[in-house]
Amino acid sequence: MIGEELLSDVAMSNTVSDLKIFDAIMSSVMDPYDENTNPNGVFNLGVSVNKLQEKMLLEKLNSINEINKQDLDYCDPSGANLLKEQIARLINQRFHAHKPVSKEDMIVVNGCSSGIDMITSSVCNPGDGVLLATPYYSAYMGDVNLRAKADLYGVPVPIEEVQRPSQVQYYENVYSDMIDKKIKPKMLVICNPNNPLGKCYSKEAIEALLVFANERKLFVLMDEIYGLSVYRNNESSENGDEVYPFKSILSWENLSDFIDPSLIIVSHGMSKDFCLNGFRVGWIISPWNKRLMNALKSISPFSYQATLINSISTKFLQDEEFINELLDAVPRNLLGAYEKTTKYLKDHNIEYIPAQAGHFLWVNFKQQMLTWKNKNLKDGEQKVSSINEITFDDEIDMWIDTIKNGRAYYAPGAIFQSSEPGWIRIIFSQPWDALVVGLDRVINYLPSS
Numbered sequence: 001m002i003g004e005e006l007l008s009d010v011a012m013s014n015t016v017s018d019l020k021i022f023d024a025i026m027s028s029v030m031d032p033y034d035e036n037t038n039p040n041g042v043f044n045l046g047v048s049v050n051k052l053q054e055k056m057l058l059e060k061l062n063s064i065n066e067i068n069k070q071d072l073d074y075c076d077p078s079g080a081n082l083l084k085e086q087i088a089r090l091i092n093q094r095f096h097a098h099k100p101v102s103k104e105d106m107i108v109v110n111g112c113s114s115g116i117d118m119i120t121s122s123v124c125n126p127g128d129g130v131l132l133a134t135p136y137y138s139a140y141m142g143d144v145n146l147r148a149k150a151d152l153y154g155v156p157v158p159i160e161e162v163q164r165p166s167q168v169q170y171y172e173n174v175y176s177d178m179i180d181k182k183i184k185p186k187m188l189v190i191c192n193p194n195n196p197l198g199k200c201y202s203k204e205a206i207e208a209l210l211v212f213a214n215e216r217k218l219f220v221l222m223d224e225i226y227g228l229s230v231y232r233n234n235e236s237s238e239n240g241d242e243v244y245p246f247k248s249i250l251s252w253e254n255l256s257d258f259i260d261p262s263l264i265i266v267s268h269g270m271s272k273d274f275c276l277n278g279f280r281v282g283w284i285i286s287p288w289n290k291r292l293m294n295a296l297k298s299i300s301p302f303s304y305q306a307t308l309i310n311s312i313s314t315k316f317l318q319d320e321e322f323i324n325e326l327l328d329a330v331p332r333n334l335l336g337a338y339e340k341t342t343k344y345l346k347d348h349n350i351e352y353i354p355a356q357a358g359h360f361l362w363v364n365f366k367q368q369m370l371t372w373k374n375k376n377l378k379d380g381e382q383k384v385s386s387i388n389e390i391t392f393d394d395e396i397d398m399w400i401d402t403i404k405n406g407r408a409y410y411a412p413g414a415i416f417q418s419s420e421p422g423w424i425r426i427i428f429s430q431p432w433d434a435l436v437v438g439l440d441r442v443i444n445y446l447p448s449s
Contacts, residue, residue, distance in 0.1 A: 010147065010149065013149075014146055020396070020400070021396065021415060024399070024400045024403055025046070025409070027042070027403060027404075028042040028044060028046070028403050028409035029044075029047070032044060033407070033437070033438070035434070035437075040407060041407070042403055042407050042408065042409050043407060043408045043409065043437055043438035043441055044409050044427070044438070045408060045409060045410045045411075045426045045427050045435075045438045045439070045442065046409040046410050046411040046425070046426075046427065047277075047409075047427065048195070048272065048358070048359045048360060048427055048429075049275070049277050049359070049427070049429065050229070050272065050275040050330065050334070050359050050429040051275070051429060051430045051431065051434075052275075052329075052330075052333040052334065052337060052429055052430065052431065053275050053326060053329055053330065053333065054275070056325075056326065056329070057275055057276070057326070060316065060319070060322055061312065061316065064312060064315040064316065064319075065312060067308060068311070070307070070311070071307050071308045071311050072307070073307060074304075074307065075305075075307040075310050077300040077301040077303070077304045078107040078108060078296075078297045078300040079103075079106070079107055079108025079109075079283070079300075079305070079310065080108075080307075080310045080311075080314065081103055082314045083108060083310050083313055083314040083317070084103035084106055084108060085103050086313075086314055086317035086318055087103075087106060087108070087283055087317065088100075088101045088102055088103055088105070088106070089317075090317060090323070091250065091268070091285065094227075094228055094327065095224070095227065095248035095250050095251055095268075096248065096250075096251040097248070097250040097251060098250065098251055098252060098253050098255075099250075099287055101250065101285055101287055102287075104293070105285055105286065105287040105293065106283050106284060106285045106286075106293075107283065107284050107293065107296050107297055107300055108281065108282070108283050108305060108310075109269075109281075109282050109283065109284060109300070109303040109305075110280040110281070110282070110303050110304065110305045111269065111271065111280040111281070111282050112223070112225055112267050112268075112269050112271070112282035113139055113142075113143050114280075114282070114303045115267050115269075115282050115283070115284045115303070116140070116143035116144065116221070116223075116267065117143050117144070117146070117147055117148060118284070118296055118299055118300075118302075118303060119187075119221060119265055119267075119284060119296070120143065120144040120148035120150050120187070121147065121148040121299065122292060122295045122296055122299070123186060123187055123219045123265075123292070124144070124148055124150040124186045124187060125150075125184075125186075126148070126149035126150070127149065127150070127151065127183070127184070128150045128151070128183075128184045128185070128186040128187075129150065129151055129152075129153050129178050129183045129184060129185040129186060130144045130150050130151070130152050130153065130185075130186065130187045130188070130189060131153050131155055131171060131174060131175065131185060131187070131188045131189070131218075132152060132153070132154060132155065132188070132189040132191075133154070133155045133156075133157040133162060133167065133170075133171075133190075133194075134154040134155060134156050134157065134416070134417040134418065134419060135196055135197070135362070135413060135416035135417055135418045135419070135423070136154065136189075136191065136195075136196075136416060136417060137191060137195040137196065137416070138411070138415040138416055138417075140152060140189065150186065150187075151183070153174055153178060153183075153185075154174075154417045155167075155170050155171050155174045156170060156419050157170050159197065159353060159362075162194065162197060162199060162201075162205075163199055163200070163201055163202050163205055163242050163244060164202065164204075164205055164242075165202075165204045165205050165207070165208035167205060167208075167209075168208045168209060168212050171188070171209070171212055172212070175216065185216065185218060186218065186219065187218055187219040187220070187221060188209065188212075188213045188218050188219070188220050188221070189220075189221045189223060190206065190209060190220060190221070190222050190223065191223045191225075192206065192222060192223070192224060192227075192246070193224075193226040193227065193229070193230060193246060193356070193357035193358055194357075194358075195225075195226065195358055195360065196358075196360055196362050196411070196416055196425040197353055197355065197362050198353070198355025198356060198357050198358045198360055198361065198362070199242075199244075199353075199355060199356060199357070200230060200243075200244045200245065200246045200356060200357055201244065202242070202244045203244070203247055206249070207258050210255075210258040210259040211258050211259065213259060213263065214258065214259040214260060214263065217263070218263065219263050219264075219265060220259065220263055220264050220265070221265045221266075221267065222248075222249045222264065222265065222266045222267070223267050224246075224248055224249070224266060224267065224268050225267065225268055225269060225271065225272050225273070225282075226272050226273065226357050226358040226359075227246055227248055227268060227273065228273035228327055228330065228331075229272055229273050229330055229331065229334060229357055229358055229359070230245070230246045230331060230356060230357040231330075231331040231332070231334040231335040231338060231356065231357065232335065232338070232355075232356035232357075233245060233356070241354040243356050246357065248266070249264060249266060250266060250285070250287075261287075261288035261289075262286075262288045262289040262292075263289075264286065264288060264289075265284060265285075265286050265289075265292070266284070266285040266286065267282060267283070267284055267285075268282065268283055268285070269281055269282025269283055270282070270313065272358070272359070273327070273330060274316075274326070275326075275330070279309055279312075279313065280305065280309070281305060281309060281313050284296060333429075334359070334429060337428045337429055337430070337432065337435070338355065338361075338428060340428075340432050340435075341361065341426075341428040341435070341439070342354075342361070344436070344439055345361075345363065348443055348448075349448065350363060350364065350365070350443075350448075351363070351364035352364065359427050359428065359429035360425050360426060360427050360428065360429075361425070361426055361428060362423055362424075362425055363423065363424050363425070363426055364422060364423060365422055365423065365424050365446065366387040366390070366421075366422030366423075367387070367448040368398075368446040368447065368448050369387065369390050369394065369395060369398055369421065369422050369446075370384065370386075370387050370390060371446070371447060371448060372398045372401075372446055373390055373394050373398070376397070376398075376401070387421075387422055390421045390422065391421060392414040392421050394421065395412050395413065395414050395421045395422065396412060396414055398412075398446070399412040399424075402442065402445055402446060405445070406441055406442065406444075406445030406446065407441055408438050408441035408442045408445065410424045410425065410426050410442060411424060411425040411426075412424055413425070426439075426442075
């Protein structure tokens with residue numbers, strides 16, 4: 001039909017991609033496992049949500065969910081003042097901000113994906129490049145490209161170097177290649193703590209990346225969405241893994257020694273550390289760049305939050321006693337879930353990358369993939385004897401099969417731009433009695449031999 005050919009160039013480019021992965025995700029989300037009402041539903045080990053504090057959250061939220069006449073009106077599209085004041089107090093206390101953050105230094109957005117879209121639109125022109133270490137959270141690609149039309153360039157940093165200053169060499173290689181291709185690099189994203197690896201960067205590593213960005217006049221987006229979900233420190237290192245404390249960029253006393261602070265942007269929100277994915281409340285902070293904040297405010301009506309959600313979020317954050325209790329429980333409960341999950345993996349001889357923050361583990365499923373492949377050969381295919389013969393297409397096929405027939409959903413490494421097939425991300429931030437159902441489904445459906 002003619003109308004389908006008259007869409008904008010942006011809309012046309014957004015509708016040409018293969019929807020196989022999206023459709024597989026939606027099939028699991030729309031048919032969720034429930035022990036009582038849908039026991040044959042798909043168990044979700046793929047979406048990063050922390051359900052370990054569900055009871056205390058529901059009790060608190062139901063106690064403050066009172067609708068007033070003000071909740072029927074519009075609020076400030078960049079976030080109500082009372083909410084911003086509570087966020088500023090929280091950030092100053094919990095992130096130990098060196099320069100106290102004020103309500104004028106932030107805007108509130110309907111989720112950090114929306115916020116990153118707004119940031120990219122404000123600092124990048126279409127076709128500009130954004131650098132980000134791989135493997136990376138899969139949604140970043142859409143966040144910077146679907147509307148802003150910047151392009152994401154993965155930097156293949158070996159896992160053993162992701163916390164070290166030496167990783168800068170890989171950024172230099174990608175940057176040089178972009179320049180050779182006449183692509184303008186404009187922003188660097190640092191996800192700290194890292195998703196999907198669950199690791200905090202060392203301060204020395206971030207210093208090196210800031211110097212790299214400053215020399216090239218790149219904006220740096222510090223995505224600190226898991227900053228209060230750190231559950232292991234250097235006193236609980238595992239098998240000699242590198243464990244560093246999380247230190248928000250807002251707390252740095254000497255930030256200007258490494259970068260012009262006006263190039264720094266920080267994102268955080270309520271989805272992960274506060275276990276409220278469905279609220280869609282995030283915030284963007286930059287105390288050092290008023291023009292950027294004004295630019296973001298000018299487009300904030302496109303990221304409006306419901307006034308009722310602003311109101312409930314304000315009441316929620318105002319209860320300092322409860323917030324302290326919650327933010328003490330989050331890392332404690334994550335550690336317990338991490339220890340049970342890693343023991344389970346060890347008992348099943350499955351390799352994983354030790355983590356210290358977030359809701360997830362980066363797990364090696366190469367052997368399971370090799371076994372699955374040989375049991376699911378297509379016409380004309382020969383049996384494979386080495387994981388090196390496995391492709392990312394095989395990985396996606398196994399993932400879709402596990403959703404459809406194994407009734408479990410995890411996140412395959414391919415969507416994180418993993419450097420090699422065979423890695424998956426699993427979410428462990430769920431009560432153990434439920435989590436083990438999902439783990440058993442995956443392990444039983446995908447045996448290692």
